[in-house]
Amino acid sequence: MARKHITPGKIRLAEVAKLAGVSPITASRFFRNPDALSAGKRARVESAAKELGYVPNLAARALASQRTEVIGVLIPSLTNNVFADVLRGIYDALDGSRYSIQLANTRYSILQEERLLRLFLAQKPAGLIITGINQTADSRRVMEAVDCPIVQIMEVGPSPIDMMIGFSxxxxxxxxxxxxxxxxxxxxxxxxxxxxxxxxxxxxxxxxxxxxxxxxxxxxxxxxxxxxxxxxxxxxxxxxxxxxxxxxxxxxxxxxxxxxxxxxxxxxxxxxxxxxxxxxxxxxxxxxxxxxxxxxxxxNRYEMGRNAAMMVIETLEGRRPAEPVVDLGFSxxxxxxxxxxx
Amino acid sequence: MARKHITPGKIRLAEVAKLAGVSPITASRFFRNPDALSAGKRARVESAAKELGYVPNLAARALASQRTEVIGVLIPSLTNNVFADVLRGIYDALDGSRYSIQLANTRYSILQEERLLRLFLAQKPAGLIITGINQTADSRRVMEAVDCPIVQIMEVGPSPIDMMIGFSxxxxxxxxxxxxxxxxxxxxxxxxxxxxxxxxxxxxxxxxxxxxxxxxxxxxxxxxxxxxxxxxxxxxxxxxxxxxxxxxxxxxxxxxxxxxxxxxxxxxxxxxxxxxxxxxxxxxxxxxxxxxxxxxxxxNRYEMGRNAAMMVIETLEGRRPAEPVVDLGFSxxxxxxxxxxx
DNA sequence: CAATCGCTTGGTAGCGCTGTCAATATCGGT
DNA sequence: ACCGATATTGACAGCGCTACCAAGCGATTG
CATH class of the missing domain: 3.40.50.2300 (Response regulator)
Incomplete structure (x- = not known):
């Protein structure tokens, strides 16, 4: 045996499935797309999961499915009040959703930004929110090649990489x-x-x-x-x-x-x-x-963050926003x- | 075959190992503990990794090793300038290290905090930074049971869960x-x-x-x-x-x-x-x-964040801080x- | 010279979950 | 009663990495 035996108390999907009397894959589906199950099995899996206090192992999920449920956020500053508001909007929009946020601080350097971008994209994020429209040519290339929703925030301009929300x-x-x-x-x-x-x-x-x-x-x-x-x-x-x-x-x-x-x-x-x-x-x-x-x-900083996150989610859920570039204006x-x- | 063939361009540890002429496990060790390799192999793996542009798959690593390199941070507010400074300190301390941050906002609710805490701990974080000393009894129990460094920040008081940094x-x-x-x-x-x-x-x-x-x-x-x-x-x-x-x-x-x-x-x-x-x-x-x-x-908000993160890292690296409770004072x-x- | 030690290296077997595809159950229409 | 279409379910294999154990090797020791 290559490693010590399974921790006895650990609750895996298999345990839930066994208690519910279904196959592991059916239990798995319950957590990802409950509507695909019949009402009976859905209820059985649900109560089994609750009874055992099951929590999915995100690392295993990410490995098996080849994607994560992490949305990367690249901002230039953590101190600036402006970004605090944007962040609050993003966190609020994602609160309660399956997605989590990975935040990184570019310190107003587009080279730092490029480095962080590569780091992020290597982990196959579900989506990306990036500040501004002035990325390096390499950054742009990398982002255009990747297959995940990307929202540029804080300003609007020509030729969005994917989506864009901000103002002039x-x-x-x-x-x-x-x-x-x-x-x-x-x-x-x-x-x-x-x-x-x-x-x-x-x-x-x-x-x-x-x-x-x-x-x-x-x-x-x-x-x-x-x-x-x-x-x-x-x-x-x-x-x-x-x-x-x-x-x-x-x-x-x-x-x-x-x-x-x-x-x-x-x-x-x-x-x-x-x-x-x-x-x-x-x-x-x-x-x-x-x-x-x-x-x-x-x-409208809070709205900018909130809408950006919502645009990412909607795209991920197949409801791509009608308008990829949103001008939030100013007064x-x-x-x-x-x-x-x- | 259960799934489509391996993506051709994908670079895995095995590719790096082959190019370097070593076994995968040796290549793996290079990324986790380079000192354990002989100088020759170390150089070969290093150049192979660079040549191929290899980036480790964190999900696979987390699954195999049963732990993550994520430090959870629980703060009550994203808007408050005070926490912006603390966060900056935390991010600065962890910048360039192998650890990343997972941030959550409790909105000044200890019940929210408890919920988020359970969510975090289920993913086996490497460490935890939590605001204040007023957690629910259940939160405390959960944290005491878990085996990772925990730093309470923003204030000092009696009976730390693990470590503590702040002021009176x-x-x-x-x-x-x-x-x-x-x-x-x-x-x-x-x-x-x-x-x-x-x-x-x-x-x-x-x-x-x-x-x-x-x-x-x-x-x-x-x-x-x-x-x-x-x-x-x-x-x-x-x-x-x-x-x-x-x-x-x-x-x-x-x-x-x-x-x-x-x-x-x-x-x-x-x-x-x-x-x-x-x-x-x-x-x-x-x-x-x-x-x-x-x-x-x-x-000393920035220092508080920075030191808290450093205390977590040091503990993780086996150099537990001499003094688990740090009073940063005020003036x-x-x-x-x-x-x-x- | 055999026994021992520490350092390096490799083989094996999963970690817990999901993609793919096939199998089965269900159903309305003719 | 039969047919094809649709909804549900399950078997299988493997995602990319590391824990564990064992083996190889040269150096040291009595």
Whole structure:
């Protein structure tokens, strides 16, 4: 005998089948597709499984069926509130389903992403959720070759690998600037941190809006590769004021920067919005309850995660979503910090 | 033949072994314990694996070895910044190791936690990280029966299930109040939300400090079961002021509440700290850059996650940590919002 | 020089489940 | 009563890997 005898207390599918008086394969079917059983056997297997406290061995299942029930999720950051909301949506959608999540953090590196992707795909995931549309050419190739539903999240763009859900960062930033212009602001600064591809597209939206209004001026732009923080928002805003002391508004690529800018204004006794309008991005919870309340661009992060997971599940269950690319849009939340100029 | 023939392109351990000119079992050992091979074979297997792009099949490994290389992590919330930091620590510690993480969200329910725990343990995880010390009696029983390293995180207390890493929420809150008392504040309010066990212990710490100073007054306490938010901080603070208009300071069980209280002070044109001192808890990044800067109790969340994961790994590798219970402490960050009363 | 030891290596037999296909039961229609 | 179609069930083999045991081998020892 090659190994020690079977653990006596261990409950395997065979035990359940024997107690139910059916063959193991029938018991197996009960757990995967109960409708295929006759009502009588279904009830017998069910009660046998409950009586024995049977729990399927997922490793054995994965090995025999050559697939897993794991959905891989690749996100660039665990700290960022934005992804926390997306993740919550994903977990909520998968809660109670047979699928579980394998999470990995790319740290905003597409090379890391490629490495993690290969790692994931080698384990034959049931599906994949990946952030953004800027993968390496190799990553794309690998994903196109693989046979599982893939959803790109956080933004929409041309040529999805498979499915896609998000919104246009370009349009969202442009709309934020349009709002400021409509309120009468003219010298609108731009604050950007971490400059990942999506932030870059927000900058493009800003540039487009300002150029259309014939107000574009590179002096109005301050960016850095440093990860975002409230403190950084204050620092960058100070830099911006040094470069362009005559600005009357500032668009921040996220709400942390906006909050930092607000505090910096307070420190300088600049009235918001009278002397300085502020608009953020994402509309985190605190934006609506600061003093003054801060304008922002609301993005539907929870829904993005939730729908992405649901799109994967539906595809796996053969009900492929009618529309593979979903634009969740955004809305400009106009609050005190960008009220009309007096 | 029971199933279609082996996929031609598939690379299995056997292929690697053949190319390397060794037996499959020797190749297997290379991936699990390279030191057990002679230098020559080790190099041959290594280059064969690389040449073929071999990736082990984890399902087969788990089935054959009767264990997985998955560490289960049970946390109460995905949204809370505090857990985001802990998670980051865990992921960082496990990055590059053979272990992966299975995350589940208990939503602050110990019954959910028990359910998830059973689900996890049925899959024989390599280890387990679980939040807090308030598990159900059944959960405890189940965990004590299982043979894998378990780390309770976020707080320390008596009778660990296995290992434990955190700090005393009681002492931390007490220290925050001691600081306010030392600064001359006397009517110190308490703002609490979500009132989970750890927040409850912060309340106990507050009560102890106030009672010792003969300043305890139940009118000073405002709590709610509602999940925390900045907006809620403002609301609760307003409630507190209605109950006890003569307060001169407020201790908030987390930084979001503290920020909300600060904004509410601004709305009411109450000077901070002259008319109202504020102290938060956790010391999130923004506390140091608000205007005024906000005092808080710094907790070592990232380190907690990181060390917890490392404790699990070390135990798995036979180097059991000398000290199974680690108190990471805290520090009261004294900032403008609780400067000495003038 | 035989006995012993430690280190490496390999053979064998599953781990617990499911894909494939065949066999049987059931059923309505003619 | 017969036929084909459909619904249910089961037998078999094997998914890719590792636990267990045994054997080979050179070095060490009395």
């Amino acid at each position: 960062h370009f349009d969202a930033a442009k709309a934020a600037i349009a709002h400021l212009l409509a309120q009468g602001y003219r010298r609108i600064g731009f604050l950007g941190a971490r400059m990942d591809p999506r932030v870059q597209r927000r900058l493009d939206g800003y540039r487009a809006a300002m150029t259309e209004a014939a107000l574009f001026d590179p002096q109005l732009i301050v960016t850095t590769a440093i990860p975002t923080s409230v403190t950084l928002g204050g620092t960058l805003f100070a830099d911006l004021l040094a470069k362009a002391p005559d600005i009357d508004a500032v668009f921040c690529v996220n709400d942390d920067l906006a909050l930092g800018a607000l505090f910096e204004c307070k420190r300088r006794h600049m009235a918001v919005p009278e002397q300085m309008a502020i608009v953020g991005f994402n509309d985190l919870e605190f934006m609506a309850s600061s003093e003054p309340t801060l304008s922002s661009v609301r993005t 400009v939340m106009e609050r005190q910090s960008s009220a009309r100029r007096s | 929420h009681f002492d931390a809150a007490k220290a925050a109040i001691a600081h306010l008392l030392a600064q001359g504040y006397r009517r110190i309010g308490f703002l609490g939300a979500r009132m989970d066990p750890r927040v409850q212990r912060r309340l106990d710490g507050y009560r102890a400090a106030m009672t010792e100073a003969a300043l305890f007054d139940p009118q000073l306490i405002v709590t709610t079961a509602i999940p925390t938010s900045v907006t809620l901080g403002g609301t609760l603070f307003a409630d507190l002021l209605a109950k006890a208009p003569d307060i001169d300071a407020v201790f908030c069980v987390n930084d979001d509440l503290a920020l909300g209280a600060l904004f509410e002070c601004k709305r009411r044109h109450m000077a901070v700290p002259e008319q109202m001192a504020i102290v938060g808890f956790n010391d999130l990044e923004f506390m140091a850059s608000s205007e005024p800067t906000l005092s808080s109790v710094r907790t 009261v960050m004294e900032r403008q919002s609780s400067a000495r009363r003038s």
